[in-house]
């Protein structure tokens with residue numbers, strides 16, 4: 318508005334200016350803090366119980382490596398869930414992308430053995446992984462945003478279809494040759510002496526994802542669409558295009574995760590990712606991202622990834638039966654969602 | 668008489684078998700507050716949605732600023748200088764008031780960061796505080812999610828958003844429904860200010876004293892059609908109610 322009348326002055330004098338909430342108010346209002354405390358508590362407990370076994374470089378390295386692939390999936394999943402969507406297909410897309418990349422690298426190598434392949438072939442493999450992951454993401458996105466089919470159904474479909482396609486391509490048996498150069502560097506190599514390269518890549522993706530979500534317009538629109546899709550549309554936001562982009566991004570990240578998994582395991586591990594989707598979704602929700610959309614953070618997801626990982630490691634070290642891990646994780650998960658729901662209900666009543 | 672801004676003729680809108688608009692006409696002038704009244708279900712909200720690009724009429728003619736227009740999306744309407752306070756508010760409850768004020772019009776940082784899409788949150792917050800205080804919107808905190816505010820405050824933010832960005836015409840679909848006495852007066856003041864700045868305001872309200880207090884003109888909708896038009900200065904509540912219920916009708920209104 319262009320008019321500025323005198324009557325506004327007394328308002329400014331008479332009223333308190335709206336203030337920003339204190340850091341504590343902002344922080345304690347979210348689940349993330351509480352779940353972070355749970356993680357810290359777990360680490361402290363395990364460290365005190367077995368300082369010799371838990372607080373070791375080796376434990377830290379394997380913990381981080383095992384989390385790296387899930388973390389890359391988790392970054393994408395956080396965006397999807399904030400839009401109030403879901404993606405059940407990430408684990409299958411990961412396998413599909415890994416198979417496509419491995420088959421391509423074999424195809425480009427003599428006698429279909431890519432063990433000795435050079436960096437040119439490896440880069441083509443990476444590209445193939447990203448593109449085949451992205452292709453599934455694009456299909457998901459178009460069906461969800463354009464054809465308006467519920468994300469749960471669409472990605473349940475691609476969950477089955479991507480795995481089936483991967484098995485068709487490989488006749489059901491894993492591709493077993495992977496370039497040594499890839500396995501030695503990305504797969505098992507370290508930088509700065511101790512930091513696994515896989516972890517560095519995952520951290521890089523996580524930091525970029527966090528910056529995009531928190532500081533850019535793309536991130537703001539992601540929250541806005543999840544919070545009130547119709548309001549976003551009426552505000553002129555290209556909702557359909559944004560949603561397609563988000564699912565495309567998840568697909569590309571799943572493709573990258575597939576390539577990372579290929580480098581680490583030196584095989585396609587076709588049967589090894591059937592519960593990746595649920596683990597990632599659980600981690601994202603544990604970290605305070607709301608299944609109802611509009612709310613969430615990457616840092617929360619990082620914490621949510623590490624709680625199950627730390628539990629597993631800790632139980633192994635303490636010789637607790639591994640079967641307790643999923644039970645413990647599920648209990649925390651249900652509690653987290655319950656808190657979220659209670660808080661929303663309280664808020665919406667005001 | 669000020670210039671004719673919006674001229675809608677014979678709009679028809681079906682929702683399945685429901686005929687929400689049956690040849691509705693409507694006019695709004697610059698520098699004028701026109702009240703659009705009618706019983707529940709008369710089609711007021713549908714008319715507003717058709718005139719702000721959220722929905723497309725099945726048939727009818729629309730002229731804005733003398734030119735024939737098709738409002739195929741809210742963006743098109745906003746580009747013409749039309750802003751709307753929807754009855755269902757259309758705010759994002761998880762975002763704070765500043766983010767809602769700037770939704771779809773975010774300020775970006777200067778330089779390379781801005782081109783990468785990085786938001787200038789501090790600038791938006793500063794500008795939001797200024798705009799809110801100038802419009803008399805009281806908020807305890809500028810960065811709490813808007814869903815945690817009272818219904819009245821949410822409504823005030825929606826009203827503020829519309830008048831901050833409008834340059835020609837503002838639709839307000841029951842903007843005072845959730846407000847207390849003081850807030851209601853504030854919104855009416857804002858409406859008058861917007862009119863005095865030369866814009867057109869379309870006010871939908873069920874509160875007849877409020878309508879009589881601010882409206883320069885009144886158009887009455889009944890069963891999806893315009894049934895009466897009044898000048899705001901020489902009309903009584905009885906006449907308005909009569910027109911809304913069908914007891915009174917004007918031959919030339921439709």
Ligand SMILES: Nc1ncnc2c1ncn2[C@@H]1O[C@H](COP(=O)(O)OP(=O)(O)O)[C@@H](O)[C@H]1O
Nearest residue numbers: 682685687705706707708709710711712713714
């Ligand atoms: N999205 C919709 N789908 C189906 N019917 C609708 C929809 N929106 C409005 N209607 C119907 O259209 C008619 C006019 O509604 P509305 O424009 O909301 O009236 P008002 O705002 O005057 O109360 C009502 O009968 C209502 O039930």
Ligand SMILES: [Mg+2]
Nearest residue numbers: 711712713754
């Ligand atoms: Mg209505």
